[in-house]
Amino acid sequence: MDELLKLLQSNALEPRENIARMLNLPLADVNQRIADYEKRGVIRGYQALLNEDKLGLDQVTAVIEVKVTPEREGGFNSVAERVCKFSEVHSAYLMSGAYDLLLFVVGRNLREVAAFVSERLAPLEGVISTSTHFMLKTYKHHGVLMQQDKSDERLSISP
Amino acid sequence: MSGSPSLRNRINTTVRDMPRSGIRDFFDIVSTMKDVISLGIGEPDFDTPWHVRESTVFALERGVTHYTSNLGYLDLRRALVKYVQKTFGAEYNPDNEVLVTVGVSEALDLALRALINPGDEVLYHEPCYVSYRATILLAGGIPLAVETKAANGFRLTRAMLEAKVTPKTKLLMLNFPNNPTGAVMGREDLEDIAAFARERDLLVITDEIYGELTYDAAHTSIVSLPGLRERTIFLHGFSKAWAMTGFRLGYACGPTELIEAMMKIHQYTMLCASSLAQKAALEALARPESDIAEMLGEYRRRRNFLAASFAELGMECHRPLGAFYAFPSVAKFGLASREFALRLLTEEKVAVVPGTAFGECGEGFVRCAYATSLENIKEAMVRLRRFVARL
Numbered sequence: 001m002d003e004l005l006k007l008l009q010s011n012a013l014e015p016r017e018n019i020a021r022m023l024n025l026p027l028a029d030v031n032q033r034i035a036d037y038e039k040r041g042v043i044r045g046y047q048a049l050l051n052e053d054k055l056g057l058d059q060v061t062a063v064i065e066v067k068v069t070p071e072r073e074g075g076f077n078s079v080a081e082r083v084c085k086f087s088e089v090h091s092a093y094l095m096s097g098a099y100d101l102l103l104f105v106v107g108r109n110l111r112e113v114a115a116f117v118s119e120r121l122a123p124l125e126g127v128i129s130t131s132t133h134f135m136l137k138t139y140k141h142h143g144v145l146m147q148q149d150k151s152d153e154r155l156s157i158s159p
Numbered sequence: 160m161s162g163s164p165s166l167r168n169r170i171n172t173t174v175r176d177m178p179r180s181g182i183r184d185f186f187d188i189v190s191t192m193k194d195v196i197s198l199g200i201g202e203p204d205f206d207t208p209w210h211v212r213e214s215t216v217f218a219l220e221r222g223v224t225h226y227t228s229n230l231g232y233l234d235l236r237r238a239l240v241k242y243v244q245k246t247f248g249a250e251y252n253p254d255n256e257v258l259v260t261v262g263v264s265e266a267l268d269l270a271l272r273a274l275i276n277p278g279d280e281v282l283y284h285e286p287c288y289v290s291y292r293a294t295i296l297l298a299g300g301i302p303l304a305v306e307t308k309a310a311n312g313f314r315l316t317r318a319m320l321e322a323k324v325t326p327k328t329k330l331l332m333l334n335f336p337n338n339p340t341g342a343v344m345g346r347e348d349l350e351d352i353a354a355f356a357r358e359r360d361l362l363v364i365t366d367e368i369y370g371e372l373t374y375d376a377a378h379t380s381i382v383s384l385p386g387l388r389e390r391t392i393f394l395h396g397f398s399k400a401w402a403m404t405g406f407r408l409g410y411a412c413g414p415t416e417l418i419e420a421m422m423k424i425h426q427y428t429m430l431c432a433s434s435l436a437q438k439a440a441l442e443a444l445a446r447p448e449s450d451i452a453e454m455l456g457e458y459r460r461r462r463n464f465l466a467a468s469f470a471e472l473g474m475e476c477h478r479p480l481g482a483f484y485a486f487p488s489v490a491k492f493g494l495a496s497r498e499f500a501l502r503l504l505t506e507e508k509v510a511v512v513p514g515t516a517f518g519e520c521g522e523g524f525v526r527c528a529y530a531t532s533l534e535n536i537k538e539a540m541v542r543l544r545r546f547v548a549r550l
Contacts, residue, residue, distance in 0.1 A: 003456065018537065021467035022460035157186035157199040157510060159289045159338075 004033055005042070012046040051146045053138055061090075061106050061135040062113045065099040066121070067128040076100055079126040088116050099131070110134065173296055180289045181516030185500070189510045196539045197510040198527040201338060203402035203483070205457075208450045211401065211443045218438035227431045229422055231259025231410070235437050238444040239410055246447075247370065248383030249393065255415040258422050259432045259440075263368050263396040263409035264290060265425070270364050270392045270411060271298035273420035274330060282323060283332040284315045285518030286339050286486070288366070291332060292518070303328065306520040309477050309488060313342035317351040324359060331361045333381060336369035336481025339517045339526035341462075343480035346379045353384040362417075363391040368409075369482035371400035371451050374459045378481065382412075389414055392421075399482075400451050401443045406436040458483050461529040461536055468540040472547055483530045486514065490523035492550045500525055506549075507542035 007019055016034075020027040037043040052059075068079050076094050080101055084092050091104040103121075107113035113132065122130055138146050167175060182199075189195055206212075230236060236253040244250050251257055260266040267290065275281065277299040283291050285304045295302040303323045307313040320331070333352070335344040344352070356363050363381065370378045382393045396409030409432075411421060425431075443450065462479055469476040469487050476487035489499045496513035503509050512528075514521025529536060 003460075006456075007460070018464065018533075021464045022533070024463040024467070152204070154200050154202060154204070155186060156189045156195060156197045157182055157512060158201045159180065159182045159516075 002033075004030065005037070008034070008043070008046075049142055049144055051138070053146065059106055059108055060110055060113060061104060062117075063133045063135060064103040064105055064117065064121070065095075065131040065133075066101040066103060067130075068100040069126050069128055070100075071126060079124065082124060083121065086116070086120060088113075088120075177293055177296065180293075182289055182512060185510075185512060185516065188501070189504065192504070192508065195504065195508045195510050196531075196535050196542070198529070198531060198536070198539055199510040199512045200528050200530055201484075202404040203399060203454065203530050204532060205402040205454050207401060207403050207406070207439075208443070210445070211403070211439050211450075214442040215435055215439040218435055223434050223438050225434060227259075227434050227437060229426045229431055230255075230257065230418075231432060232434075232437050232441070235259060235441045235444075238441055240412070242444050242447065243393070243395070243412055247367065247378075247380040247393065247395075249380065249388050249412070251412045252415070256412055256418050258411045258418050258425060259437060260396075260409045260411060260425065261429055261432050262398065262407040263366055263394045265429060266392075266394045266396070266409045266411040266421070267291075267364065267366060268294050268298070269421040269424050270394070270413075270417075271295055271300060271330075272424055273417065274362060274364075275300040276329075278327065279329040280325060280327045281330040281332060282320060282328055282361070284319075284334070284337075286313070286337075286514060286521040286524070287334055287517055288338050289516060291334075295332075300330070301327075304518060304520075306518075307340070307342065309475070309486070309524070312477050312480075313337060313340035313486070314344055314348050315352060316348070317355045320352070320355050324355075324361075328359070329362060330364060331356055332364045332366070334366040334368075336367075336373055336378065337484075338369065338482050339484050339512070339514070339521070340477070340486040341479025341482050341484045342477075343373055343376070343378065344381075345376070346384075349379055349381045349384060353381055353387050356390060357386045361390070363387065364394065365391060366394045368394070368396055368399050370395060371447075372455060372458060372483060373481040374455075374462055375480055392417055397440050397443055400447070400454075402454065403436075403439065403443065406433070406439050408432055408436040408440045457533075458529065461533055464533065464536060465527065465529050465540075468543075472540075472544055474547070483528055485527045485529065486524050487527065488523055489525055492547065494550070496522055496525055503543070503546050507546045509539045509542045509546070 016030050020030045070076050071078050088105050089103050090106050093102045095102050117130055117132055236257040239257055240251045240253045271294050275298045280301045280303050281295045282303045284307050292302045305319045305323050307315055365381050381387055382391045392411055392413040394411050397403040465485050466478055474487045476485055479485045496515050500511050500513045511525040514524030
């Protein structure tokens with residue numbers, strides 16, 4: 001992967017001047033390349049990575065496995081696209097193995113998620129079955145540990 | 160100095176007259192201060208790759224807690240020769256041409272003690288790692304420092320060596336990529352040095368601990384050049400590229416006669432390197448490319464950032480090509496290196512190491528290690544900018 005993308009992925013707020021220094025590139029090149037990536041839809045957006053456990057939010061996240069009958073035209077895509085229209089669905093993936101779609105669904109409480117599954121998701125045409133798991137705690141998200149602040153054990157000066 | 164003069168007089172005179180490492184000296188000052196950003200740390204800020212740590216724990220659980228062969232575990236030596244062949248281009252026999260040591264530091268000491276007779280001269284280049292001069296002296300040798308220059312990218316040339324060599328010179332010590340300058344020697348540079356060693360019939364000790372850490376071109380080892388393998392002791396270890404400093408694991412490869420001589424000293428003084436560290440090293444060799452690539456990319460970005468920052472500050476700094484050190488000149492500020500470093504430390508709480516810790520010719524320079532996070536480097540450069548604006 002382009003090193004520029006890696007840098008943005010680890011910190012999208014890094015000043016462009018610093019990125020230019022790190023990559024040994026002119027600032028204008030960095031700006032141009034980022035603009036190109038945005039235009040091509042390679043970069044889909046920039047978000048803050050939150051430690052939601054610290055926010056005390058009134059919400060639950062469910063991981064839902066969905067078995068689907070693929071459609072003759074469109075395969076899994078048309079069902080997946082329909083599922084993605086629901087704002088409750090934060091992430092959706094097509095999987096290999098015992099089920100087909102993996103969804104991350106957010107609701108205010110268990111009952112709200114249950115209602116979403118039974119009233120919206122399960123009745124969709126093509127959906128065969130669902131299996132819902134509730135998330136209890138986040139340890140690591142997008143490569144970032146949610147608990148950290150470890151100290152540097154090294155001597156402050158060494159040869 | 161305090162203490163009893165009568166006790167001091169009973170200390171071995173070489174040791175008594177030897178100054179403490181300039182780094183140690185500076186460390187004592189830094190360690191009394193808080194909130195210092197240190198660019199003075201000569202070891203990776205990365206943790207040892209997890210698979211290496213995990214397998215070390217497993218080895219401990221399995222009871223790998225005994226002495227090993229003096230040379231080191233045979234399976235490790237086999238893995239080492241494969242790695243050295245692939246990475247550095249020299250072939251060794253794992254049965255009698257490899258010795259596993261407690262860090263490269265021990266290997267260096269063994270090599271010098273195994274080769275030097277009293278009065279033998281050893282050529283080495285300065286600025287260099289803090290222990291070279293001291294270990295040569297401890298082994299009874301006479302150190303001949305060859306000064307490398309910023310104008311030449313701190314590379315060593317044959318002419319520099321010719322100016323110092325005498326009929327009593329027995330050994331040439333090399334360390335590229337270099338601590339503290341970040342200098343690298345290309346193949347052509349090394350060919351001249353190799354020809355010099357062959358023509359003068361010198362033995363060579365090459366410390367290539369930073370061999371994996373080059374940023375613009377792949378490293379060439381002098382041991383891969385014609386006629387060098389049979390006169391060279393190649394030293395390497397796991398501290399830098401694998402971030403395994405605390406494991407203390409190094410090794411030496413060389414002709415069997417030389418390894419045997421080193422092994423005798425090792426056998427009587429050290430017995431063997433830590434069994435756990437040896438198992439860790441074996442695991443580290445399982446997938447070196449992926450372990451190192453990640454860190455290398457990060458070091459390169461930091462190197463670029465530092466080099467750009469020095470340029471913006473108008474500080475002259477030859478482009479560091481390897482290891483994780485920049486060695487900018489501070490001469491134009493009219494302060495001695497040590498004074499510059501001390502004032503930067505007390506006024507802005509940024510620690511760098513005075514160049515003089517690496518030899519007298521390091522005067523006018525400071526060593527800035529970029530083995531620390533970009534966040535730290537960025538903040539250090541903000542502070543440095545403020546500091547030099549006042550000078």
